[in-house]
Amino acid sequence: MTTAEAATETATETERSLAVVVPAPWQALSGGSTYDRRLVAALRTRGTPVRVEVVDGAWPRPSPGERRALAEALVRSGAADVVVDGLVAAAAPTEVLAAVDDGTRVHVLVHLPLALESGLDPAVAAELDRSEAAALRAATSVLATSGWAATELQRRHGLGAVGVARPGAEPAPAARGSRDRPPRVPQLLHLASLRPVKDQLGVVAALSRLQDLPWSAVLAGPVGDAEYSAAVEAAVDAAGLRDRVRLPGPVVDDELERLWDATDLLLLPSRAETWGMVVTEALARGVPAVVSAGTGAVEALGGPHEGGLPGAVVAPGDPEQLSAALRRLLGPEGAAARAAAGAARRQLVDGGGWDSTAAAVLDHVRAARQPGRRRVRGPDRRPDRRPE
Numbered sequence: 001m002t003t004a005e006a007a008t009e010t011a012t013e014t015e016r017s018l019a020v021v022v023p024a025p026w027q028a029l030s031g032g033s034t035y036d037r038r039l040v041a042a043l044r045t046r047g048t049p050v051r052v053e054v055v056d057g058a059w060p061r062p063s064p065g066e067r068r069a070l071a072e073a074l075v076r077s078g079a080a081d082v083v084v085d086g087l088v089a090a091a092a093p094t095e096v097l098a099a100v101d102d103g104t105r106v107h108v109l110v111h112l113p114l115a116l117e118s119g120l121d122p123a124v125a126a127e128l129d130r131s132e133a134a135a136l137r138a139a140t141s142v143l144a145t146s147g148w149a150a151t152e153l154q155r156r157h158g159l160g161a162v163g164v165a166r167p168g169a170e171p172a173p174a175a176r177g178s179r180d181r182p183p184r185v186p187q188l189l190h191l192a193s194l195r196p197v198k199d200q201l202g203v204v205a206a207l208s209r210l211q212d213l214p215w216s217a218v219l220a221g222p223v224g225d226a227e228y229s230a231a232v233e234a235a236v237d238a239a240g241l242r243d244r245v246r247l248p249g250p251v252v253d254d255e256l257e258r259l260w261d262a263t264d265l266l267l268l269p270s271r272a273e274t275w276g277m278v279v280t281e282a283l284a285r286g287v288p289a290v291v292s293a294g295t296g297a298v299e300a301l302g303g304p305h306e307g308g309l310p311g312a313v314v315a316p317g318d319p320e321q322l323s324a325a326l327r328r329l330l331g332p333e334g335a336a337a338r339a340a341a342g343a344a345r346r347q348l349v350d351g352g353g354w355d356s357t358a359a360a361v362l363d364h365v366r367a368a369r370q371p372g373r374r375r376v377r378g379p380d381r382r383p384d385r386r387p388e
Helices: 003-016 031-045 064-076 093-101 122-138 147-157 200-210 226-238 253-261 277-283 296-301 319-329 334-349 353-368
Strands: 018-023 050-055 081-085 105-110 141-144 187-191 216-220 245-249 265-268 289-292 311-314
Touching (some): 018 031, 031 277, 081 353, 093 122, 105 353, 122 147, 200 226, 226 245, 289 296, 289 319, 296 311, 311 334, 319 334
Parallel strands (some): 018 050, 081 105, 187 265, 216 245
């Protein structure tokens, strides 16, 4: 068989036998679940049959029974290649290794290194980090959703090559913002689940320093941490911002589209972020964004476009720096940021959308199947078996 014939056979088999394993609930509003759904839809649009296995569990800290259910799902899929969401795979290194040893090619798709989630007890973070390292070393290959995340996984776990499949952008109408809404008060949007890593408390602290300016803000998203959500509500009240800051909870479908259309500036000053799909969604509408330095959201923001940055980059966990950036964007730098965001929107329209993401995943899976291709291995590939 020639090299070309082998490559054709590899491509055909990949498209014939692919499964994706994701955590329940499949319709969750998180960035990771949204990515998974759009990836599957794009793969199917390309004509690639994909079996989706949804696994229940308290991921990334499942029970022994939930890990056994994952092992059964890996077998039940019947696929030669299985892409497993990193939230699931990182919690089950023994099950990943067993599947690989039984002949299934397991490709782990990491949205965020587990230990980077804010608010974790140090001992819990260290345990998750060890489990993730073992799972990624046991896998056939590893994918990340940004170049930043791929580099971080290599640094953190001593991995070899890590593939990258950046999120796509869906076509969207340009947001009108406050321009057509008298009295033309700029609307700021923070769109993420309420939990420490997204730093809504830092946003409220920054906004409390801007009460001399006209603005309104919406902090939308599901409750990811009930105690933290209550703290955010209390901070809004303590700052006297209840008439200017709204927390509507999850926003979807037409309500979300209306919210985007009214938005002038997106805020995502997360303490950790692999990519920040909401940044891409903002730019697809011509809305500038404020993101945190040292995170994958800087990669999502891109730029400069037309000589300017479509927003701003600030230090994470620094409300004073965030408020200063907002003051500039609500004032003299706002027009340039909007122009740059408009240029970014035009670039995204021509960028291939989620089809490019699906193509990157398929190319990675095919490459990992080539004869002589080494699996991702670290110094200790075989994980310790957890007590049942």
